[in-house]
Amino acid sequence: MPERTLNFGAYGARGIKGYEAVARQLDALAGFVATPVTARRGLLARLRYLTRSDQSRQAARAAGLTVTDRTLRAWLRGERNPSKRNLERIETAYRAVRRQNVSRYLLARLNREGRGTRVEFHPLNQSQVLRPRQRVVAYRTLNVRRWDRIVEAWAAGDAQALDDAWIYDAVVDLGSEWGQYEYVTNIGFAA
Template sequence: MPEQTQEFGKFGARGIKGHEVVARRLDDLAGGIATPVTARRGLMARLRYLTRSEHARAAAREAGLTVTDRTLKAWLEGRRGPSRKNLERVDAAYRAVRRKNVARHLLGRLNARGGTRVELHPLNQSQVPRPHQRVLEFRTLNIRRWDRIVDAWAQGDDSALDAAWVDQIVDLGSQWGQYEYVSNVGFAA
């Protein structure tokens, strides 16, 4: 059984950890506000999302947006604007709250009809010298239970997401270690 990669990229291979690509794909499926937070429209949309109810405000505080209600009101009315650091906090809080809000719905879609087919695109070996290249191929895998993956993603827990992802790709058999780093992971819900 292969071990996890210790020195990825030593010979020039390029790729991304599979769980990071899965997190990006889940973020895409979750949708959200496309306008950047630096634009007035994007900021206002995020602030309205984070302040529309007391539950949303509590979730925003829990996610790291710790400004006073008076400051939030001034931002919403346009009397003041947030600093660059607070813009980053608003965006991070929005992503965290959005993940938690859509996780249950997304989980239902991914687990429906016996799971979701996942396509694993191997890492890029174009810069690896010929003697060190491995034979890698496009692989597919059906993940039937997404609970741990979606829960770790919704919590923003990178190490738990990595562990949950590795537990799934072990189903590839003895070649699973070759797909710890990939160029892309594709799935739809």
Template sequence: MPERNVEFGKYGARGLKGHEAVARRLDALAGFVATSVTVRRGLLARLHYLTRSDHARQAARRAGLTVTDRTMKAWLDGRRSPSKKNLDTIEAAYRTVRRHNVGRYLLARLNREGRGTRVEFHPLNQSQVPRPRQRVIEYRTLNVRHWDRIVQAWVEDDDEALDDAWVSDVVVDLGSQWGEYEYVTNVGFAA
């Protein structure tokens, strides 16, 4: 069984770790607010999401947004603007709460009652690698039936756990050549 890549990109190969591509895809499926938090519309969308109920406010506090209700109301009314630090805190809290809220839904959609979801592995880009050092790496697909550890690590924003879950639960199922797919240009799946 191959080991993990130690010197990725040494000869010019380009790509990203598979778990990072998975996190990007899960983020896209989560449907985050597209407008930046620095724009009034984006700020209001995030604040409304974080304050729409007592449960949402508690989750926002647990995620690190610990301003007073008076300050929050001033932001919502437009009487005051959050500092750069508070904008970063609002964005982080919004992403944490949104991931937590959609995690269970995404897990059910991806597992599909044990049928799983087809995942496409797009191989790394070797266009900058000298011809004698290029490998033949094919586009691959795999049906992933168990997404529990992957989605849980994504919800918790735990990069190391996501990498471990992705490699040990999915990539090794590609067979003896799984090391070729540790880095990819893209990982595609739908939910």
């Protein structure tokens, strides 16, 4: 079995870690608010999402948004504007709460009652690698049936756990060539 890549890009190959591509795809499926938090509309959408229930408020506080209820009401009414630091906290809290809320739905959608989801592995970009050092890496597809640890790590925002779950629950199923797909240009799946 191949080992994990230690010195990626030494000869000019370009790509990203597979788990980062998966996180991007899961973020796209989660359906975050598209309007930036710096715009009034985006700010209001995030604040309403974070304050619509007591459970949402508690999750927002746990995610780092620790302002008083009075301040939140002032922001919602437009009487005051949050600082740049608080805008970052609002965005971070919103993404964390949204991931927690959507994770059960995504898990059911991706597992599809044990049938899994077809995943496309787009290989790394070797256009800058000298011809003798290039690997033969082809586009591959795989049906991933175990999404539990992957979605759980994504919802928690734990990059190391997501990397391990992605490698050991999905990529190793590609067989002895799995090390060639640790870095990719893109991961695609339509759930």
